[in-house]
Amino acid sequence: MKKILIVIIILGSLMTYSCSKDFGSMNDDTKSPITAIPEAVFTNAQKEYVDLMATPNVNTNIFELITQYWAETQYPQESQYELTERNIPRNWWSTLYRNVLANVLDAEKGIAAEVTPLPEDVKVQTNSLAICKILYVKAYSDLVVTFGDIPYTDAVNIDETTTPKYDDQKDVLYALIDTLDQALGSLDADYESTMGDQDLFYQGDVAKWIKLGNSIKLYLGLLIADVDPSKAATMVSAASPLAMSSSDDNATLYYLTATPNTNPIWVNLVQGGRDDFIPTTTLVDAMENLDDPRMDIYFANKIDGKYLGGTPGTGNVYGTHSHPGDGLKATDFPFTVFDYAQVEFLRAEAVERGIAVGGTAESHYNNAVTASILQWGGTAAQAATYLKQPSVAYSTATGNWKEKIGIQSWIHFYLRGFDSWTQQRKLDYPKLEAPQLAVSGYPVRYTYPQNEYTLNEDNVEAAASKIGGDKVETKLFWDKN
Numbered sequence: 001m002k003k004i005l006i007v008i009i010i011l012g013s014l015m016t017y018s019c020s021k022d023f024g025s026m027n028d029d030t031k032s033p034i035t036a037i038p039e040a041v042f043t044n045a046q047k048e049y050v051d052l053m054a055t056p057n058v059n060t061n062i063f064e065l066i067t068q069y070w071a072e073t074q075y076p077q078e079s080q081y082e083l084t085e086r087n088i089p090r091n092w093w094s095t096l097y098r099n100v101l102a103n104v105l106d107a108e109k110g111i112a113a114e115v116t117p118l119p120e121d122v123k124v125q126t127n128s129l130a131i132c133k134i135l136y137v138k139a140y141s142d143l144v145v146t147f148g149d150i151p152y153t154d155a156v157n158i159d160e161t162t163t164p165k166y167d168d169q170k171d172v173l174y175a176l177i178d179t180l181d182q183a184l185g186s187l188d189a190d191y192e193s194t195m196g197d198q199d200l201f202y203q204g205d206v207a208k209w210i211k212l213g214n215s216i217k218l219y220l221g222l223l224i225a226d227v228d229p230s231k232a233a234t235m236v237s238a239a240s241p242l243a244m245s246s247s248d249d250n251a252t253l254y255y256l257t258a259t260p261n262t263n264p265i266w267v268n269l270v271q272g273g274r275d276d277f278i279p280t281t282t283l284v285d286a287m288e289n290l291d292d293p294r295m296d297i298y299f300a301n302k303i304d305g306k307y308l309g310g311t312p313g314t315g316n317v318y319g320t321h322s323h324p325g326d327g328l329k330a331t332d333f334p335f336t337v338f339d340y341a342q343v344e345f346l347r348a349e350a351v352e353r354g355i356a357v358g359g360t361a362e363s364h365y366n367n368a369v370t371a372s373i374l375q376w377g378g379t380a381a382q383a384a385t386y387l388k389q390p391s392v393a394y395s396t397a398t399g400n401w402k403e404k405i406g407i408q409s410w411i412h413f414y415l416r417g418f419d420s421w422t423q424q425r426k427l428d429y430p431k432l433e434a435p436q437l438a439v440s441g442y443p444v445r446y447t448y449p450q451n452e453y454t455l456n457e458d459n460v461e462a463a464a465s466k467i468g469g470d471k472v473e474t475k476l477f478w479d480k481n
Contacts, residue, residue, distance in 0.1 A: 038110025039198035042132060045103035046200045049139055050253040052095050053418055054335040055264035056277060060091040063417025066443055067410070067424060068282040068432050071310035073275060073318045080313045081440045081472060083447055090449035092146065100139045102156050108132045111194065123191040127206050131193055133183035134213045137176045138338075141220060144173050145422055146446045148476045149463040163456045166463035170477050177220055177235070184213045201251045211249045214242035215343050222346055223426060225353055226480040233355045240350065240357040243343050247371050250339040255332045262331040265415070270329050275318040282432070284309035284322065287411060290391055293373060293382040298414055300326045313435020327377075328415065335415075341375060342419070344368035345409045348394075349427075352401040361401060362394040365408070372412040402427040428481045443472035444479060 055061050056070070058078045064070045065079040072079045083089055111129055116122045143150050152172045154164030187210050195204035202208035221235030244250070255263040259271075268274060279299050284307050287295050299307045301323045310316035327333065348364035350357045357364075369392070370383040390396045394404055406429025413420035424432065425444050434442045447470050452460040464470035 036106075036110070037198075038107045038114070039128070039195050041103050041110060042107035042135075042195065043198045043200060045100050045107060045135060045139075047253065048095065048099040048103065049135065050200070050335055050337055051264050052092070052100070053337055053416065056268050057264070058088070058276070059086045060088060060095065061417065062088060063421045064277070064415070065312070065417075067413075067417050067420040068280045068312050069414055069417060069420070070277040070324070071280045071312045071314070071316050072277060073310075073316050075276065076313060076315045076437070080435060080438045081443055083443075083472070084450060087450065089147075089446040090451055092446060093143070093449050096139050096143050097156060101136060104132050104136045104139070105156060108136075114194070120191060123188055124194055126186050127188060127191055127193040127209075128195055128204075130183040130187045130213075131195060131199070131204075131206075131209050133179055134209060134216065137180045137183070138216055141173060141176050141216075142418065144169050144176070145223070145476070146418075147448060148445055148467045148474070151459075163459060165459050166466075169467070173220070173224070173478075177217070180213060180217055180220070184210065184217070187213070200253050208249060210242060211244050212251050212338060214239040215244050215249075215338055215346075218243050218343060218346050218350075219338075222349055222353075223422075224478050225349075226426075227478055229353070232353075236346075236350050236355045237357060240347055244338075244340040247340045247375055250336050250375070252334050252336040252339075254334045257331045263333045263335060265324075265333065266329050266331045269324070270331075278310040278316055278318060278321040278323060279307070280312050281309035282312060282430075283411075283414070286407070286430070290411075291386070291389065292411065293378045293386055294376045294411070294414075296325075297327060297376050297378070298325050300324065311435075313437050336375075337416075339371070339375065341368045341371040341412055342409070344371060345405055345412070345423075348405055349401075352405075365394045365405060368412070369408055372408075399429075403429045406430060425476075425479050426481070440471070441473040444475050445472060447472055 052061060056064055058065075058075075062078045062083075065072065066081070070079075077085060078088070108129055111125060111132065114125060116125050140152075148169045149166045150169070150172060151164035152167040152175070154161050187206055189207040189210060191206065193199070193204040193206055193209075197203050199205075201212070217239035218236055221232045221239060225232035255261060259267075262271075269277070284295075284299065287298070288307065295307060299322045301321075302308075303320065303322060307322040308320075310321045344364045344367040347357050347359065348361045348368065351359065351361040351364065366387055369387055370380065373383040373386065374380065386392055392408075406424065406427040409423050410420055410430050413423065424430065432442060434440070448460050448464060460470075467476075468474045
């Protein structure tokens with residue numbers, strides 16, 4: 001697959017000097033940009049977003065530990081749900097607000113300011129603005145899904161206020177759904193966008209963005225299905241026919257072999273020389289019991305002929321356990337933030353909820369599992385054999401539909417801890433228990449950043465009280481199971 005050069009814009013300070021004589025343009029630095037190219041600012045937002053989702057850095061993203069894909073070795077605090085020692089919620093919060101959302105809004109402003117003398121230019125510009133909105137909706141919804149009530153109407157606008165009020169989580173999510181609908185309604189695949197190669201997912205392909213936007217709508221619709229089934233059904237039935245239809249539609253960033261555009265997993269584990277993570281017994285044992293063909297990709301270093309996972313929440317010895325797969329730690333290992341397999345799991349769920357999306361739950365489940373195995377480097381034959389096992393087959397596997405879809409999507413989402421955490425909270429499968437030494441119950445949200453209590457005390461305290469307490473165990477409005 002084509003690898004796209006990742007553009008990083010470094011904005012230097014521009015200094016203006018006052019002179020007593022007019023030297024015309026002699027003081028102009030013709031090699032320095034006066035303003036950043038807005039599409040390149042969007043590139044920055046995309047890369048910051050993917051890097052955040054991909055990184056295993058324990059200062060920011062510990063969802064691989066929460067969802068028990070990985071256990072820690074000598075420093076087990078994060079797998080014990082210790083969030084404040086490293087300011088994990090603050091780093092997640094600030095990266096999404098500052099590095100992703102603020103950049104998306106700046107890109108929008110720049111694109112909107114471009115001169116469009118011809119009607120077709122307006123269409124192209126409108127497509128680019130809608131593409132910005134789709135990334136904006138996904139990133140902002142991730143904040144809602146992480147924290148609950150958050151700043152929205154007053155946020156990302158330091159000129160207006162430095163103490164933004166917190167908006168109701170349901171109101172924010174529903175406003176984002178409206179924004180997504182507006183963006184999808186303005187996209188026109190008969191015209192191009194201005195993004196081109198600055199778009200790290202699709203190189204400006206509008207038809208692909210229409211599919212991604214509808215896939216996100218499908219996801220958000222099913223997220224609220226337990227609390228607003230009528231709205232969920234309307235959203236899902238409208239989005240499903242226009243969502244991803246094959247793995248060619250996946251939203252993937254292809255990292256490069258040269259820094260600084262390498263995969264954050266390599267940066268943290270290989271370049272950083274860290275032996276901090278090993279796969280858990282939770283995942284290894286589950287996959288071994290299912291004779292899962294992805295094991296040789298997910299894991300490395302067999303012990304006495306078998307993969308051996310570590311215990312979540314305790315200090316494990318790196319050398320006596322299996323390790324994350326070698327291929328996953330390559331400099332250019334690609335990272336996917338939304339894919340066809342995920343969409344097919346969502347369609348299977350929709351059928352089980354009685355929402356008209358066509359097909360059967362079993363057919364969508366089979367499509368999802370097959371797409372996952374192929375995406376991870378397996379074969380169609382392996383997928384077919386895997387699906388014939390009574391423990392995997394949709395019609396014979398034990399448990400209810402939430403368990404079947406939940407366990408297989410959990411296996412698929414390996415390395416995508418945030419997506420796995422969201423799915424697991426919605427379906428309540430797999431059943432993940434807090435480790436014995438955990439400092440709290442199983443987290444169903446991040447607590448608010450500690451610096452909010454210093455800089456925005458009244459608003460954050462009001463929000464904490466409203467949602468039922470600033471605790472990791474406080475369920476969000478959509479998490480009703």
